Amino acid sequence: MAGEVDLCLRAGRTTALVGESGCGKSITAAALGGLLPRGMSRDRGEIRWAGGGERGPGKGLAYVFQDPGECLDPVFTIGSQIREALPKEDRGRARERMTDLLRTVGFDEPERVLASYPHQLSGGMQQRAMLAMALAGRPRVLVADEPTTALDVTVQAKILRLLADLQRKENLAVLLITHNLAVVAEIADEIHVMYAGRIVESGPVEMLRAPRHPYVQGLLKALPRLDGAERLEGIEGSVPPLGRRPPGCRFHPRCARSRAVCAEREPPWTACGPGHRVACWACGDGGWA
Amino acid sequence: MSGPLLQVDSLRVTYGAPGRRVVEAVRGVSFEVLRGRCLGVVGESGSGKSTLARAVLGLEERVDGRIEFDGREVLRMGRAEIRAFRRRAQMVFQDPMGSLNPRLKAGAALAEVRRVHGLAKTRREAAAQAADWLATVGLDAAYANRFPHELSGGQRQRVNLARALCVGAEFLIADEPVSALDVSVQAQILNLLKSLQETRGITWLLIGHDLAVMRQMADEVLVMKEGRIVERGPVDEVLARPAHSYTKELLSAAPSVRQALDRRAAERAV
Ligand SMILES: Nc1ncnc2c1ncn2[C@@H]1O[C@H](COP(=O)(O)OP(=O)(O)OP(=O)(O)O)[C@@H](O)[C@H]1O
Ligand SMILES: [Mg+2]
Numbered sequence: 014m015a016g017e018v019d020l021c022l023r024a025g026r027t028t029a030l031v032g033e034s035g036c037g038k039s040i041t042a043a044a045l046g047g048l049l050p051r052g053m054s055r056d057r058g059e060i061r062w063a064g065g066g067e068r069g070p071g072k073g074l075a076y077v078f079q080d081p082g083e084c085l086d087p088v089f090t091i092g093s094q095i096r097e098a099l100p101k102e103d104r105g106r107a108r109e110r111m112t113d114l115l116r117t118v119g120f121d122e123p124e125r126v127l128a129s130y131p132h133q134l135s136g137g138m139q140q141r142a143m144l145a146m147a148l149a150g151r152p153r154v155l156v157a158d159e160p161t162t163a164l165d166v167t168v169q170a171k172i173l174r175l176l177a178d179l180q181r182k183e184n185l186a187v188l189l190i191t192h193n194l195a196v197v198a199e200i201a202d203e204i205h206v207m208y209a210g211r212i213v214e215s216g217p218v219e220m221l222r223a224p225r226h227p228y229v230q231g232l233l234k235a236l237p238r239l240d241g242a243e244r245l246e247g248i249e250g251s252v253p254p255l256g257r258r259p260p261g262c263r264f265h266p267r268c269a270r271s272r273a274v275c276a277e278r279e280p281p282w283t284a285c286g287p288g289h290r291v292a293c294w295a296c297g298d299g300g301w302a
Numbered sequence: 303m304s305g306p307l308l309q310v311d312s313l314r315v316t317y318g319a320p321g322r323r324v325v326e327a328v329r330g331v332s333f334e335v336l337r338g339r340c341l342g343v344v345g346e347s348g349s350g351k352s353t354l355a356r357a358v359l360g361l362e363e364r365v366d367g368r369i370e371f372d373g374r375e376v377l378r379m380g381r382a383e384i385r386a387f388r389r390r391a392q393m394v395f396q397d398p399m400g401s402l403n404p405r406l407k408a409g410a411a412l413a414e415v416r417r418v419h420g421l422a423k424t425r426r427e428a429a430a431q432a433a434d435w436l437a438t439v440g441l442d443a444a445y446a447n448r449f450p451h452e453l454s455g456g457q458r459q460r461v462n463l464a465r466a467l468c469v470g471a472e473f474l475i476a477d478e479p480v481s482a483l484d485v486s487v488q489a490q491i492l493n494l495l496k497s498l499q500e501t502r503g504i505t506w507l508l509i510g511h512d513l514a515v516m517r518q519m520a521d522e523v524l525v526m527k528e529g530r531i532v533e534r535g536p537v538d539e540v541l542a543r544p545a546h547s548y549t550k551e552l553l554s555a556a557p558s559v560r561q562a563l564d565r566r567a568a569e570r571a572v
Binding site: 125133134135136137138140141170192193194195197198199218219221222228231232233235236237238239244245246247248249251252 | 317323325346347352396454456457484485486487488489490492493513514515517518555556557558559562563566567
């Protein structure tokens with residue numbers, strides 16, 4: 014895994030990893046060892062900064078998961094869970110910090126939310142509570158796994174702006190794992206698109222104006238649009254499960270442009286612009302796209 | 303037959319235990335869904351969409367108002383009637399894994415519900431029919447032998463739909479049915495929902511927050527905020543002339559990829 018996925022997270026930048034959701038989480042979990050920036054290692058399931066322990070306030074790395082069930086404990090109120098996550102220096106004015114955090118993630122009634130148990134909140138509210146909890150620790154790296162799927166777009170936009178703000182002000186490095194290209198276009202600086210466990214195209218976010226890989230092009234076409242056609246254009250077939258990945262280019266069984274070589278050998282990287290590269294036989298030297 | 307299949311009048315749903323603060327999740331909502339149509343419900347997080355869906359299917363306790371399905375009042379149905387209602391009106395959830403039994407192969411899952419509802423006499427008969435139902439949702443008969451974990455998210459969602467359809471569901475409530483799926487597969491599933499409406503006359507209540515999806519799928523749309531309906535109408539009209547400030551906000555907050563890139567490019571330029 015580590016050899017296949019090569020990412021670098023920078024302070025103050027948002028890096029998006031766009032990948033299919035079917036195995037989004039498992040991939041994330043499996044890949045994290047390889048994904049984490051140099052200087053970090055895994056230690057009994059916890060991520061630590063190597064050499065130097067915890068620097069500055071906060072814990073260094075925080076996660077926001079797609080599924081609130083994985084983060085929120087059903088038997089404690091949101092308030093007591095956020096309080097747990099506050100760094101020591103914030104404990105003195107915990108109440109104030111907590112209501113601030115909840116307001117930042119878009120709650121108008123922070124007091125009610127603090128007193129609520131997770132099941133008393135809607136799906137989107139749980140996600141926002143989780144984000145508040147992640148931010149409570151003043152992290153330096155935030156890994157956000159589909160943080161906004163269940164949110165309505167106005168809240169989503171607020172949270173994305175918030176993430177962008179934090180990222181600038183606190184010099185936060187954000188790794189955004191998502192399948193929502195509109196979200197990526199909105200806040201990411203760099204984007205890596207992954208298919209069946211491999212990165213197939215990487216570049217500055219502007220690459221979304223003219224992506225080269227057929228999968229990425231297909232993703233863009235598959236998005237419902239306010240001014241779009243009556244019928245959506247999906248990509249035929251589905252993402253192969255972990256055990257049944259095809260040889261050669263993993264996308265070739267679903268690709269309209271595939272030729273014999275695609276089924277035989279893995280495509281090499283081809284540079285196609287500053288920082289922009291693609292792994293596709295059709296797009297490479299001597300290609301046919 | 304035309305006319306409304308579902309009629310909801312002054313629906314209120316509250317949550318809260320004795321001694322606790324009461325939350326009014328749905329505050330007097332009225333609407334109807336015509337046969338063979340798709341009504342979209344959009345609204346901000348916590349506005350009461352999922353609560354509304356559960357209440358319509360008789361799954362909430364503190365409910366006030368009137369819910370009529372095919373002319374019969376849901377809140378007053380007896381046991382036998384509720385049973386038939388649960389067969390005709392069903393829910394499709396966001397997470398297709400959570401609603402499938404992990405130990406049942408797809409074919410067996412369909413055979414099982416058909417036997418439970420007395421629609422197939424023998425196992426053999428039920429199994430033979432299962433293949434047909436899988437075909438209805440675009441799955442090859444070979445998938446009958448797969449367990450849920452051997453299916454992709456989109457395929458699971460198809461099995462879920464087949465399971466509802468095979469016992470004769472006419473009215474389906476889909477609560478964010480594609481938001482957990484890969485974008486490349488979302489389009490396939492949305493197209494499938496649409497074609498089930500067209501070919502089998504399925505009536506839909508589609509819950510979501512993506513107006514672009516609603517434009518593809520829904521005939522009419524309701525916009526909810528804080529437990530109330532703040533705007534309603536044919537989708538194209540609501541999109542062209544949003545009246546409520548929340549709807550406007552919803553529209554401007556959902557840019558396309560290109561719009562988002564353009565806006566940021568413009569910001570960088572200043
Ligand atoms: N079991 C419960 N107990 C108490 N309050 C609840 C419960 N379930 C929901 N609520 C409250 O009811 C309101 C509506 O929640 P609901 O889940 O219907 O929202 P929603 O529109 O589906 O939101 P989302 O888009 O985030 O899924 C919220 O204020 C929520 O906190
Ligand atoms: Mg909901």
